[in-house]
Amino acid sequence: MAVVPAPSGSMLLAADAVVAGVHCDLDLVGLDDMGWKAMVANVSDVAAVGGRPCYAVVTVCGPLAQLDFDLLYDGLVGASDAYECPIVGGDLSSSATLVVSVAVVGDGGSGVPPPVLRSGARPGDTLFVTGPLGSSAAGLELLRSGQTADAPDLVLSHRRPRARLDEGTAARAAGATAMIDVSDGLASDLRHLADASGVGVVLDRVPIAIGVGRVSDDPEATALGGGEDYELLFAAPDPTRIETAFAERGLGTPLRIGRCTDDPAERRLRDGDLPVVGWEHR
């Protein structure tokens, strides 16, 4: 039990679990990577509303006798330090399956605009992502084929994804109406945003991360369907204002990828249907 100061603004609450063998193949990545990912998945949820993380609590359930908990905690604490989100409590239990569950409390701030939900996009809004996609999926493919030396940067994208906190704050400040992190894949997460907002969406382009073309037979499908890039996808009515805000903060230019339409059933990629690819929650 931790006793800590409450956030000064509205409170954000995220919770996400990483299950060995489901979200994380421990034959390919380390326990430290699993811990890192469990923390970052939650911090990214906070980033996706334009908030800041404050505290985390962690429950680890696993085969206690066999498990290298120091390694797991290295990853948890590494991400906790990187995102200034101290782990203030938790619980450790025996379980046949390793499950790392993290809950993060964030500060939503008290000013205007409020935290950005996924439900506020409006027809006419421009769609952005904060960076090109597919790195994590390509990195996983390299790990599976044992060719990690070919592109260590892609492998690192998979093992140590980053949460886009500054980008989320910038998008919120510059009028983003809806935002989500690309954890399930661009196609899936765009659907989530469109469904929640009740708008149609047209993707004009799919930005593909460098190197994905050397790994994947179908780089666009990898970028559309590969999850866990944790780039932010957002909608905003004034794209120039967004680009200016990112530039003023020294952040990479966010990428215009499409727009929202007034036909709530529309899910389009260029001239065709937006494919159904990506992570399905099982």
Next chain:
Amino acid sequence: MAVVPAPSGSMLLAADAVVAGVHCDLDLVGLDDMGWKAMVANVSDVAAVGGRPCYAVVTVCGPLAQLDFDLLYDGLVGASDAYECPIVGGDLSSSATLVVSVAVVGDGGSGVPPPVLRSGARPGDTLFVTGPLGSSAAGLELLRSGQTADAPDLVLSHRRPRARLDEGTAARAAGATAMIDVSDGLASDLRHLADASGVGVVLDRVPIAIGVGRVSDDPEATALGGGEDYELLFAAPDPTRIETAFAERGLGTPLRIGRCTDDPAERRLRDGDLPVVGWEHR
């Protein structure tokens, strides 16, 4: 992701997981009982510092195809309603082992005295429990032997434990110096309190719940070692003030069970050593 008002006082953060087959035998209790327990274990942690629960987030990892999630959620939501602690977010994942992890945000208040930790007991303090012990362990024994009709109240104590929120608030207001909930068993939790406070402890008596004597061959051992009663164990310098506060609030009289001493190595039950019994974290 939930956006909610922050607690007005200091913030409390608890996290606890319940694992099927480890903390919960689903051949004996229902999935609704498992959900109830996962929530109450956390609410009880908040009670044990004298706080109030505000919000919960829940991650459920389990064999999605086979599991009756409605039943599990019945229990989670039942406890959430009973303790006015709404579930505001969470996550659902596939896992071979069923793990229900709950994190609760509580309000620690902003007044004096501050939330009561387990580390503040002082030599000379009187030790109390909020009620007699062993009901949950006796109820489990009845479930195992199939004789649940003998004492349905004990079975209910095991299946639907209660968190002592009002008792925790009263103890805090009346000067409790250290507090812990009896989740691992009186002997274990008393050790936790004594270790954290750096005091010795002498138990003069072990209050045994009604009916435990008809189920257990050694009722005192059951009361000492049986966990999950979720009564509160606390130390306080002025026992009369404690009893008055409980009476004024219409709460049952807390039971004086012993005292804290200035020998930090002392762990005594009457004239002998405090036995090592109860739940060991595995």
